Amino acid sequence: MKHQAHLFVPGDWVTDTLQVPRASAAHLNKVLRYPDGGIVTYTDGYGRVGGGRWVDSAIERGPERLKPRITDLTIAVAPPKQRDRARFVVEKAQELGVAKLIWLNTDHTVGQPPSDSKVDAWLTGALEQSQGAWRTQVSGPATLADLDDPILCDATGRDFPGDDRTATATVAVGPEGGWSESELAGRPTVSLGPTTLRVETAVVAAAALFLHRQRQGDSIALPEALA
Amino acid sequence: MKHQAHLFVPGDWVTDTLQVPRASAAHLNKVLRYPDGGIVTYTDGYGRVGGGRWVDSAIERGPERLKPRITDLTIAVAPPKQRDRARFVVEKAQELGVAKLIWLNTDHTVGQPPSDSKVDAWLTGALEQSQGAWRTQVSGPATLADLDDPILCDATGRDFPGDDRTATATVAVGPEGGWSESELAGRPTVSLGPTTLRVETAVVAAAALFLHRQRQGDSIALPEALA
Numbered sequence: 490m491k492h493q494a495h496l497f498v499p500g501d502w503v504t505d506t507l508q509v510p511r512a513s514a515a516h517l518n519k520v521l522r523y524p525d526g527g528i529v530t531y532t533d534g535y536g537r538v539g540g541g542r543w544v545d546s547a548i549e550r551g552p553e554r555l556k557p558r559i560t561d562l563t564i565a566v567a568p569p570k571q572r573d574r575a576r577f578v579v580e581k582a583q584e585l586g587v588a589k590l591i592w593l594n595t596d597h598t599v600g601q602p603p604s605d606s607k608v609d610a611w612l613t614g615a616l617e618q619s620q621g622a623w624r625t626q627v628s629g630p631a632t633l634a635d636l637d638d639p640i641l642c643d644a645t646g647r648d649f650p651g652d653d654r655t656a657t658a659t660v661a662v663g664p665e666g667g668w669s670e671s672e673l674a675g676r677p678t679v680s681l682g683p684t685t686l687r688v689e690t691a692v693v694a695a696a697a698l699f700l701h702r703q704r705q706g707d708s709i710a711l712p713e714a715l716a
Numbered sequence: 717m718k719h720q721a722h723l724f725v726p727g728d729w730v731t732d733t734l735q736v737p738r739a740s741a742a743h744l745n746k747v748l749r750y751p752d753g754g755i756v757t758y759t760d761g762y763g764r765v766g767g768g769r770w771v772d773s774a775i776e777r778g779p780e781r782l783k784p785r786i787t788d789l790t791i792a793v794a795p796p797k798q799r800d801r802a803r804f805v806v807e808k809a810q811e812l813g814v815a816k817l818i819w820l821n822t823d824h825t826v827g828q829p830p831s832d833s834k835v836d837a838w839l840t841g842a843l844e845q846s847q848g849a850w851r852t853q854v855s856g857p858a859t860l861a862d863l864d865d866p867i868l869c870d871a872t873g874r875d876f877p878g879d880d881r882t883a884t885a886t887v888a889v890g891p892e893g894g895w896s897e898s899e900l901a902g903r904p905t906v907s908l909g910p911t912t913l914r915v916e917t918a919v920v921a922a923a924a925l926f927l928h929r930q931r932q933g934d935s936i937a938l939p940e941a942l943a
Contacts, residue, residue, distance in 0.1 A: 584914060585909065619914070621911060682813065684812060684813045684847075685846040685848075687807075693808075693924070694923075696921075701876055
């Protein structure tokens, strides 16, 4: 299957023709050998998507619409030490449609959040590749106390959905060293399964499970709330 | 938290002391600076685990037991072209506890299965890191016709668990180019969500969802079967 190009074009789109970053233009012209007049789709990362044409290394705008955000899931995560694992966290959160990703400072955090420019490049690549319309918002570093009623992924928790009775929107994934006792105290927990997962694996597994639950809506949450 | 070493030691364990591969011994001695007499755990990858001591760069065996296999999930996947994405598929399948991973030749497959030696190294790393007892069995290449009633991950399918009414044990993830019409014809499908996922992301998401379903047992499958 030939992939149709999907481009991230931030901004307000006030002109009939949209300029794209030099790297994107070079990719279309030189790597994909995109034909002049070829159909492209594009997004501002805030739900607006359009279908237009690739003319003179810019986008000639066509029909556009607003796509609703599919989820409000926030994942807070202690940054992995290794760069390729941090890249994976960002890419996969974007692919799966996580709304917000927050780097977390925890008692046992050892990694540093990757630079803003790296994160931007990873997000753009994943947004374009997955034909997305909403860009994952990445922020931090924050602490657990900054989060809105987080549920903590932890091996000691009950199996998913764990102690969560209200279809929470904020899931926290700790560092390889785990949570401290004081971090766990009084906070709801969830186990993603019986095996020990790396940070980036836990992020994808948590996103898959919680996003699925959000899509199911109250049909899953209600019986627990009534219990 | 200091990580206790967990070692993969294949074989029948007939002696009181187990020799480990040279690379593992060097890792413990030089990287982890493991003390002589330090406690280690070890597994044969077929459910047998033990707790012993690290003495003279070998394992002095201690109490051992057999851990039951937690899942019989098989994932068949078209190999991604890029090496680091193939590594991710193997590592994450092992971490999550997927029983079998089968490389799949499909009508649109473009990647080649990684070499056996690479796969072995990735599996060992992930098994040791995640403190596992069962090694994921990797095989192939196979075709869809070789598989035991597979359910195909596809954007056109119903949301998870899709058309699957019997808690299937074989999930197939296609290549970036998707399935052909003839591959889809007459086969059950499942959608992992509303976004386009890369191969390695689909593998982790499918594993998380289907393994969770297996752990829940008939409690999830039954209402559908009765419907």
